[in-house]
Amino acid sequence: MSILVVGSIAFDTVETPFGNVEDVLGGSATYFSTSASYFADVNLIAAVGEDFPDEHVAFLKEKGIRIEGLQRLPGKTFRWKGYYDYDLNQAHTLETHLNVFEEFKPSIPEDFKDSEVVFLANIDPDLQLSVLEQVKKPRLVACDTMNFWIENKPDSLKRLLSRIDLFVINEGEAREFAGEYNLVTAARKILDWGPDKLIIKRGEYGALMFGGNSVFSAPAYPLEDIFDPTGAGDSFAGGLMGYLANTEGGDAYRQAIILGSVMASFNVEDFSLNRLKGLTLKDIHKRYGEFKSLTHFEDLQ
Ligand code: AMP
Numbered sequence: 001m002s003i004l005v006v007g008s009i010a011f012d013t014v015e016t017p018f019g020n021v022e023d024v025l026g027g028s029a030t031y032f033s034t035s036a037s038y039f040a041d042v043n044l045i046a047a048v049g050e051d052f053p054d055e056h057v058a059f060l061k062e063k064g065i066r067i068e069g070l071q072r073l074p075g076k077t078f079r080w081k082g083y084y085d086y087d088l089n090q091a092h093t094l095e096t097h098l099n100v101f102e103e104f105k106p107s108i109p110e111d112f113k114d115s116e117v118v119f120l121a122n123i124d125p126d127l128q129l130s131v132l133e134q135v136k137k138p139r140l141v142a143c144d145t146m147n148f149w150i151e152n153k154p155d156s157l158k159r160l161l162s163r164i165d166l167f168v169i170n171e172g173e174a175r176e177f178a179g180e181y182n183l184v185t186a187a188r189k190i191l192d193w194g195p196d197k198l199i200i201k202r203g204e205y206g207a208l209m210f211g212g213n214s215v216f217s218a219p220a221y222p223l224e225d226i227f228d229p230t231g232a233g234d235s236f237a238g239g240l241m242g243y244l245a246n247t248e249g250g251d252a253y254r255q256a257i258i259l260g261s262v263m264a265s266f267n268v269e270d271f272s273l274n275r276l277k278g279l280t281l282k283d284i285h286k287r288y289g290e291f292k293s294l295t296h297f298e299d300l301q
Contacts, residue, residue, distance in 0.1 A: 001245045002041035004112050005032050006131040007121025008078050009046045015083040018227045024272040025056050027078065028121035031231035034276050035238025035263040037063040038284060040245040043112045045069035045131060047104040049077040068109045073100040088229045089203030090172065096148060108134040117245045121234060122146050125156035132163060140244060142166035144237055150177045162194035168237050170201045199257065201233055207257055218257045219295055221265035228271045232264040235276055239263035262287045
């Protein structure tokens with residue numbers, strides 16, 4: 001089954017304790033689509049400027065991502081500049097230039113309108129809402145966001161939450177949005193705003209899923225070589241939604257969270273999409289197995 005995604009396509013300038021890159025391909029929709037493309041068909045909705053090179057468009061096509069909903073608008077592509085210090089869980093934004101996203105009016109191609117699975121990746125919540133309004137009757141709608149939108153458009157974000165099934169957010173942002181330090185209390189408050197399930201991403205500490213009365217805790221892969229956490233959240237969401245697009249019931253959510261964690265663990269091993277783009281299903285399944293043995297234990301004797 002295919003996934004409809006809207007989000008940012010960006011030029012990122014990033015500094016981490018292990019190196020730096022300037023104006024490399026990034027953006028929430030780019031990381032999400034590349035990661036999800038290993039598991040499902042992806043229909044992308046986004047905008048780029050006149051400065052966006054054809055080679056990046058060719059890369060998306062090579063990954064099998066459908067780009068009929070990608071608009072090239074007058075002006076510049078979205079740009080984000082940030083850095084990480086030794087706490088790699090915390091991105092520090094230095095500059096955000098919305099550029100073409102200030103004028104972007106998402107228009108969903110006719111064939112994408114009956115998408116059953118929708119991912120509203122991190123972008124202006126009003127754009128996320130406008131995409132959702134154009135989709136007919138989705139079975140599963142999930143969304144992500146970040147502090148920039150929590151601080152600038154909290155009301156739009158709450159309106160959006162009342163219409164989605166699954167909300168994926170990182171730990172610091174969950175605390176900020178809910179105005180609560182305790183994560184369990186923050187989760188309860190966010191779930192009261194609408195979604196059935198909430199996944200809180202905790203960087204190198206894994207992820208927690210809340211919903212109904214249950215909590216599931218997933219580990220992160222203990223990696224020795226981490227170069228750049230940018231895009232970890234979106235590649236996590238790509239694995240998660242890619243699996244949920246084709247699997248329902250049973251333990252699907254738990255498996256999907258681990259698959260998401262697998263994709264995020266690969267992504268942080270290099271800058272931009274360098275590691276994510278060359279994976280094979282064999283690499284992915286091998287690491288999934290390693291995740292399984294990482295947390296497996298037997299009952300007491
Ligand atoms: P993450 O997966 O959370 O690390 O997201 C990383 C991506 O988010 C980067 O490639 C940025 O280009 C993109 N990004 C940063 N700020 C924003 C924003 N305000 N809106 C949309 N995308 C953003």
